[in-house]
Amino acid sequence: MSISKEQASYIAELTRLELKENEIEGFVADLDKIINYVDTINQLDTTDVETTEHILDLKNVTREDVVAPSLSIEEVLKNAPEQEMNCFKVPRVLE
Amino acid sequence: MDYEIVIGMEIHVEMATKTKLFCNCTTEFGGNENTHACPICLAMPGTLPVLNEKVLDFAIKAGLALNCEIQHYSKFDRKNYFYPDLPKAYQTSQFYYPICKDGYVEIEAGGKKKKIGITRIHIEEDAGKLLHESVDGTLLDANRCGVPLVEIVSEPDIRSAEEAQVFAEKVRNILEYTGVSDCKMEEGSLRFDVNLSIREKGAEAFGTRTEMKNLNSFRALGRAVQYESKRQVIDIKKGREIIQETRKWDDVKGVSSAMRSKEEAHDYRYFPEPDLVPIILSEERIEEARRTLPELPEAKQARYVRDYGLPQYDAEVLTASKATSQFFEKTVALYDEPKQISNWIMVEIPPFLKEKEISIEEIPFQPEDLVELLTLIQKGKISGKIGKKVLSLMFEESAGSPSQIVEENQWAQMSDAGELSDIIAKIIDENQKSLDDIAKGNKKAYGYLTGQVMKATKGQANPQLANQLIREMVEKKLNSRD
Numbered sequence: 001m002s003i004s005k006e007q008a009s010y011i012a013e014l015t016r017l018e019l020k021e022n023e024i025e026g027f028v029a030d031l032d033k034i035i036n037y038v039d040t041i042n043q044l045d046t047t048d049v050e051t052t053e054h055i056l057d058l059k060n061v062t063r064e065d066v067v068a069p070s071l072s073i074e075e076v077l078k079n080a081p082e083q084e085m086n087c088f089k090v091p092r093v094l095e
Numbered sequence: 096m097d098y099e100i101v102i103g104m105e106i107h108v109e110m111a112t113k114t115k116l117f118c119n120c121t122t123e124f125g126g127n128e129n130t131h132a133c134p135i136c137l138a139m140p141g142t143l144p145v146l147n148e149k150v151l152d153f154a155i156k157a158g159l160a161l162n163c164e165i166q167h168y169s170k171f172d173r174k175n176y177f178y179p180d181l182p183k184a185y186q187t188s189q190f191y192y193p194i195c196k197d198g199y200v201e202i203e204a205g206g207k208k209k210k211i212g213i214t215r216i217h218i219e220e221d222a223g224k225l226l227h228e229s230v231d232g233t234l235l236d237a238n239r240c241g242v243p244l245v246e247i248v249s250e251p252d253i254r255s256a257e258e259a260q261v262f263a264e265k266v267r268n269i270l271e272y273t274g275v276s277d278c279k280m281e282e283g284s285l286r287f288d289v290n291l292s293i294r295e296k297g298a299e300a301f302g303t304r305t306e307m308k309n310l311n312s313f314r315a316l317g318r319a320v321q322y323e324s325k326r327q328v329i330d331i332k333k334g335r336e337i338i339q340e341t342r343k344w345d346d347v348k349g350v351s352s353a354m355r356s357k358e359e360a361h362d363y364r365y366f367p368e369p370d371l372v373p374i375i376l377s378e379e380r381i382e383e384a385r386r387t388l389p390e391l392p393e394a395k396q397a398r399y400v401r402d403y404g405l406p407q408y409d410a411e412v413l414t415a416s417k418a419t420s421q422f423f424e425k426t427v428a429l430y431d432e433p434k435q436i437s438n439w440i441m442v443e444i445p446p447f448l449k450e451k452e453i454s455i456e457e458i459p460f461q462p463e464d465l466v467e468l469l470t471l472i473q474k475g476k477i478s479g480k481i482g483k484k485v486l487s488l489m490f491e492e493s494a495g496s497p498s499q500i501v502e503e504n505q506w507a508q509m510s511d512a513g514e515l516s517d518i519i520a521k522i523i524d525e526n527q528k529s530l531d532d533i534a535k536g537n538k539k540a541y542g543y544l545t546g547q548v549m550k551a552t553k554g555q556a557n558p559q560l561a562n563q564l565i566r567e568m569v570e571k572k573l574n575s576r577d
Contacts, residue, residue: 087234
């Protein structure tokens with residue numbers, strides 16, 4: 001399996017990466033390598049192997065519905081590059 | 096050419112848990128911005144989600160109440176999208192294995208009963224709130240990030256704005272009774288997405304659909320469906336192609352408009368959530384939930400008609416909200432006059448709720464007090480008319496019991512035959528003309544005498560007793576004349 005330049009650009013768009021035209025070629029090659037590497041798994045015969053939805057042999061890990069204190073507003077916003085009115089400030093998005 | 100509207104709905108419901116889906120932050124509504132947030136719901140690196148046990152109870156209950164098959168195996172997936180309302184850049188949801196499938200809700204619209212299929216119900220987290228109050232940016236309040244939701248997805252079985260509204264109201268009603276959600280529309284506890292398309296009547300294939308998201312009232316839902324279906328029919332008639340798109344409903348202007356395609360360029364790339372393990376539900380747990388499911392509105396209505404002899408209409412009004420049915424049931428348990436109680440709850444009480452802008456949960460008196468009032472009327476201590484005046488005062492703050500209100504205002508009826516007889520004797524003596532009229536067969540004169548008695552007693556004479564005494568004394572007088 002190989003990846004097209006269009007697919008690479010589309011993935012870049014979905015992940016909000018701005019790539020220059022010449023950078024895309026490099027990503028196509030890298031992604032191709034990764035996909036081919038993962039593809040080797042298809043060589044295995046899995047006819048009698050049960051589908052695995054989760055790798056851990058655990059189920060129903062839950063906690064009780066009991067309120068614990070949240071962070072202080074200072075702690076919440078401590079790493080925010082920008083803030084206003086006790087909120088995280090991000091580039092403008094349309095309503 | 097006749098056209099048919101085809102609608103499928105998605106209903107997002109905030110569950111009534113105390114804490115969020117994956118952390119112990121409170122879900123309380125209305126806190127100051129970003130005061131209900133912690134490293135987990137803020138998506139700090141290295142944090143791990145732990146599922147809220149209560150969420151499973153609620154999701155199972157919602158599924159059972161909406162006639163779904165509860166799945167023995169379900170799990171979570173990541174729905175990836177970049178939007179600042181979710182700090183993780185993905186929403187934890189259930190895509191491949193939802194917790195409930197294949198249910199239905201029976202509705203009645205346009206005089207016809209029909210079933211609306213429920214495709215699935217899944218658990219997911221709510222997103223934060225974006226504020227557009229800054230001049231040069233967008234602000235995020237993360238309090239709602241991670242609040243647990245159930246999303247109820249219907250089959251495309253809905254055919255009109257009325258059906259959409261009735262379906263939404265019915266789902267709300269059922270969820271309120273099960274306690275899965277507080278269902279407060281004004282707090283956004285319930286939000287509707289509508290997928291709508293048009294096709295020729297009788298056609299099998301669906302038309303191209305548009306989606307309208309986050310309608311937050313039944314009225315907005317109805318209006319949005321009416322507008323959008325008309326718009327699509329006009330476009331189809333003019334030969335214009337319907338574009339599959341997300342449209343924004345503007346409830347103030349009453350129009351829907353296309354969102355820019357880039358905003359809705361969604362490719363969610365769902366994949367299994369590695370941080371959460373599968374949910375395995377035993378048959379015992381599901382059956383236990385079925386046994387403890389509270390009585391749902393339809394069953395209640397049938398019981399009110401059967402056991403209390405109420406008309407179907409009364410039963411429907413009394414079960415329209417959980418609080419109303421609770422008030423009725425508590426009252427009727429103390430005072431065995433169901434129809435009378437129903438009349439007071441349906442007719443007399445609502446105007447005061449409207450005037451005071453309160454809901455039935457906020458009535459400042461107890462079912463016991465209403466029973467006391469009804470007993471005063473039944474025993475003839477006060478008239479029905481005075482009863483309504485007492486009720487109005489019961490809505491005032493620091494009002495006493497109905498008996499105290501009657502006493503303070505000296506509203507008790509004169510039900511003492513001796514005292515009343517003296518007054519009546521005096522009035523008959525003063526009104527010989529009425530006596531003559533009655534002797535001539537003019538029964539209307541009785542009414543005049545009654546009026547005089549009521550006037551003399553400032554309306555406090557027990558009317559039945561007064562009438563009885565007047566008749567007795569007039570007959571006696573006339574007999575003695577002969």
